[in-house]
Amino acid sequence: MNMACGSNDLTTDICWQALSTHAEALKPRHLKDLMADGGRFQSLSFRHEGLLLDLSRQRIVPETLERLMSLAQASELPEWIAALFAGEPVNDTEKRPALHSALRLPESASLQLEGQDLVPEVHANLARMAEMVAQLHQRQWRGYTGEPIDTVVNIGVGGSDLGPVMACRALADFQPEAARGLSIHFVSSMDGSQLAGLLDRLNPATTLFIVSSKSFTTIDTLANAETARRWLADASGMADAVLVRRHFVAVTASPEKAAAWGVPEDNQLHFWDWTGGRYSLWSTIGFPIALKIGMENFRRMLAGAHGMDEHFRTAELGENLPVLMAMVGVWNINLLDYHAHAILPYDGRLAHLPAYLEQLEMESNGKSIRRDGSGSELRTCPVLWGEVGPNAQHAFYQLLHQGTEPVMSDFIVPVRRYEAQSETLQRQHQLALANCLAQARVLALGDAALDAEPPTPWQQYSGNQPSTVLLLDELSPATFGALIALYEHKVFVQSVIWGINPFDQWGVELGKKMATRMLEALGQADGDQGMDRPTAGLLGEIRRLRGCDGTRASKGDKG
Template sequence: MSQLTQSSAWKALAQHKQSIESQHMRTWFEQQPDRAERYSLSAAGILLDYSKNRVNDDTLALLFGLAEQQQLEQAIKRMFAGEEINTTEQRAVLHTALRADRHSPQWQQQSDCLSQVQASLDKMELFVDAIIQQRWLGYTGKAITDVVSIGIGGSFLGPKVASEALKPYWSDALTVHYVANVDGTAIADKLAQLDPQTTLFITASKSFGTQETLANTLSARSWFLSHGASLPDVAKHFVAVSSNIEAATEFGISPDNIFPMWDWVGGRYSLWSAIGLPIALQIGFKHFKSILAGAQDMDEHFRTAPFEQNMPVIMGLLGIWYTNFFDAHSHVILTYDHYLRALPGYLQQLDMESNGKNVTRAGVSVDYATGPVIWGGEGTNGQHAYHQLLHQGTRVIPADFILPLRSHNPVGTHHDMLASNCFGQSQALMQGKTLDEAKLELASSPLSEQQAELVAHHKVMPGNKPSNTLLIEQSTPYSLGAIIALYEHRTFVQGVVWELNSFDQWGVELGKQLGNQVLDAIAKEEQGVHLDGSTRSLISKFNQAKLNKN
C-alpha cells in the first residue's frame, strides 16, 4: 500500500465518504437555502458555482487537509519560482511566465526569462502587424491572404481551439487554416483551396523534426515550388516556431523568421508563446494580449488566494474526491456556447497527457486511480445523446457546465433557451426524479395502472450527480485565457496530490519511437524481425496493397 492511501488525510476522507454516501444533495438544498451562495466564488471574470457537489463543510475541510498534507502550497510556490519540478526532464515549468506581468515583484527573480518572453512577444507583434497591414508581401508582390499553421499535439490543438473560440474577433484580412494529421488527405484538401502566391506557412515544431509536422511541411514546400516558386522564395512564405534554428534555416526559412521555443514550456502549455502566432494573426495582437491578461489574472488568483477561496484548488480537489473515493472513471465538459465547442478536446489533451500516469515522481507505481477520461461536447447537442448516460447510468460522472451570460449573436430567444437548458440539466443531475414523482406525472396519462407502474420505474432518475457551473460574461479573449489557465492549474493540483510529474509524456514518446521503427520497416519493405508477429503481418498486408495498386 502507498504512503498516500495509508495517510491520515486519505483515510479520513474514505471514512467521511461512508458517512455521507446515503445523503442526497436535494435534501441539502432544502436544508440550506443559501447553499449556492456558500459554495460559489469568482475569479478572473469567472463565477464558479460548485454547490451541486456531494460535499459539505466537513468534506471541504478534509480535502483541504489532504492538499496541505501533500504540500500543495509549497508545490505552487516552487512552480512559480521556476524550480525544476519536471524532475524526469530536469526542467522548470514556466508557462505562467509567458503571460506574466514583468513589472510584478513576484517575477523579479525571473528577469532573464521574462526578457526572452518579451523579446518574443515584440517580434510576434511586429510580424503580425506586417502581415495584417500588408507590408509583408509574397514572392510575386501580392499580400498574404491565407495562413496555414502546421503542427501536432499542443502546437496544433491549442491555437486551433482558441481561434475557433474567438471567431467574433477574427480579422477580415486573413484566413487561418490548421493541418496536423499526417494523413495526406488533410494537407491535400487544404492546399487545394489555396493560392501559393498569397499563402504563408507556419511550422511549429521545437525540434523541427517531428514526424507528422515535418512531413506536412515538406509536402507544403513541394506544392509551393511546383507552382513556379524558387527556393529563395521559400523565405517569403514559410516561418517557423522552433528551437532548432539550423534545421529550419537549412529548410529555407530565414533566421529572422524563426520564433523561439523553450524547454521550460511543454507543448500542451504553449499557446501563450509564439506557438500562438496563428491566433494572433487571426484576431490581431491586441486581442492576443487579452488572452494573456485573462490567464495572468487567473495565475495571480491561484498563487495568492487561500485554498478555501481558490478556484483551481477547489475544482482540482473535487476531481480527487470523485476519482478516488466515488470510483469516477471520467469527467465531462459541457460547453453551452457554440464558439467553445472544441474546448473539451483541448482540455482532454491537457489533463490526460498531464496526469495519465501510473508512477509517482519518486518512480513508485501507484495503487490508486489517477487521471480520469476527459470528454464532452457542446450543449444542447449532447442532451440528445450522452446525457442519458449522465442521468440514468450506473457510474458517477462529474460534469462541468460552461456558459457565457451574453451571446455574440443574440437571435430571438435562443440564448434564453440555451441558458435554461444548461441550468435545467445541472438541476436534473442534482435533483433527479423519485418513483412517487414519476407516478404522479403519469397519473393523468391514458396508460393502464399496470402500464403506468412499469413506465414509472423507467422514469426514475437517482439524481445526486455532481456538477460545477462556470459562468462568464461573454466569450472573449480575456475569458478564454482565464478558463484555460483555470484548467491548467486544476490539472496541476491533482498531479501534486497524486504525486505525479504532470509535465512529461513518456507514453507519447513511446508511440513516436515505435512509429519510426514501423515506418522504417514499411519503407524498406521488409518484415522487421524486431517487431511482434501482429505488426509484421499488418506491414506485410500494407505493402502488398501498395504493390497491387502499382
C-alpha cells in the same frame, strides 16, 4: 520540500483517513437531500473576477471542503505552488521548470532563472510576433510588392494545433477589421488528408505556412511542411531560399533545426524548452491566434490568464478556484469512484474546448508512476471527453442520465451574449442557458427535478450525478484566458496530491519509436523480421495489396 514526493502512501495519512471516513458517511446521501439546504449555493460557490465556480451540485458539504483543504496542506500544496512560480525544476524527470505562467507576466514584472530575467526575453518575442502580425494585417509581408498574403496555414500537432484552433474559434467574435481579409486554416493529420484537400483550394502566391514544432523534428509536422514546400515549388519555380522566406514562418524552441530546414532567422519565432506543448498557446505558438484576434486582444487573453495565476498563487486554499476545483475532482475520483469526466460547454464558440482539455488533463496526469518511481496506489486522471452541450444532449446524455457509468461533468456557459444584436439571437442564448441549467439540475436531482413520479421504469431518472457549473460573465479574451489558466492550475494541484509529474509525457515516446521502425518495415520486403506474428501478418497483407510481394490484388479482391 522534496521534489521526489510520492514516496509515502497517501492512504496512510491521517488527513486521508479522516476524509475516507467522511466519504463513507456522506455516500448514502442523495444530492436531492444535500441541495435542500437553503444556504448551499452561498457556501459552495466562489468568484474570481469574471468567473463563477459553482460546486453546489457536487456530492459534498462545506465540511468536505475543509477536510480536502487539510489534505492539500498535508501534501505541501502551498510549497509546490511557490516552487512552480519560482521556476524550480518541478518537471523533475526532464530537470527543468514549467514556466508557462511566465509567458503571461506583465512587462513590469521580473522572474530570475539561472541569473537571467526571463520577462524581457518573453516580451521581446511578443514584440517580434506583433511586428509579423502587423505586416500581415497591413498586407505588407516582408516587403513583397506582388499579391499580398491572404491565407495562413498553421502546420502543427498536439499542443501546437489544439490550443490555437480552440482559441481562434472561441474568440473569432473579437477579430479586428485589419484581420478580416485573412483566412486561417489548421493542418495536423499525418496522413496528408487535411493538407491535400486544402491545397486544391488555395492560391500558392498568397499563402503563408506557419510550421509550429517545439523540437522541429516532429515527423507529422515536417511531413506536412515538406508537402507544402513541394506544392509551392511546383507552382512558382522560385529558388528555394526565396520561396521559404516568402511563404514560411517557423515557431520553435530549436532555431538551429528550423534554420537547417531552410527557414531564415528573421522568419523564426522562438519559445523555450520550459514551455510544454500543451501549455504553449500563450507563447509564440499563439501566432495564429494573434493573427485572428489581433495583438491587443491576444494581450488581453494573457492578462486574463495572469489574473488567474495571481489568484492561484496568493489566494487562501479555501477560496482558491483552481484548488477547489482540483480537490473536488480528487474527492470524486479517489473517494467516490468516478472515473469518467464530461466537458460540456453551452456555447458553440467553445466547441474545441473538450479536445483541448483532453490533452491538457490526460497527457499531464494520465500516469501511474509517481515522482519517486513507485507505482501509484490511487487512481489518477479520469477519462475526459465532451461536446458542445446541445449536440451532447442528442448524443451521450442518455448515458449520463440513465446509464450504468457514474460520470462527473463540467458545465461551462457565458451569462451574456448578443446584447448588441437581434432579439432572436438573444433568445437563442437564453435557450442555451436554460438547457445548461436544466441538465445540471436533472443530473443532480433526477425525477425530483420536476417533482413527479415517472410513469414507467424506462422513464426513471435516478440523478445523484455530480457536476460543476462555470459561469463566465461573458466570453472575452480576458475571461477565456482565465478559464484556460484555471484548468491548467487544477491539473497541477491534482498532480501534487497524486505525487506525479504533470509536465512530462514519456507515455507517448515508445509509440513514436515503434512508428519509425514500422515505417522502415513497410519499405522492406523482409521488414517483418523480429515482429510479432499478428503485426507480421498485417505487414504481409499490406505488401500483397500494394503489389510489393510480386503480386497485386485485383480491385475488390477479398483475399
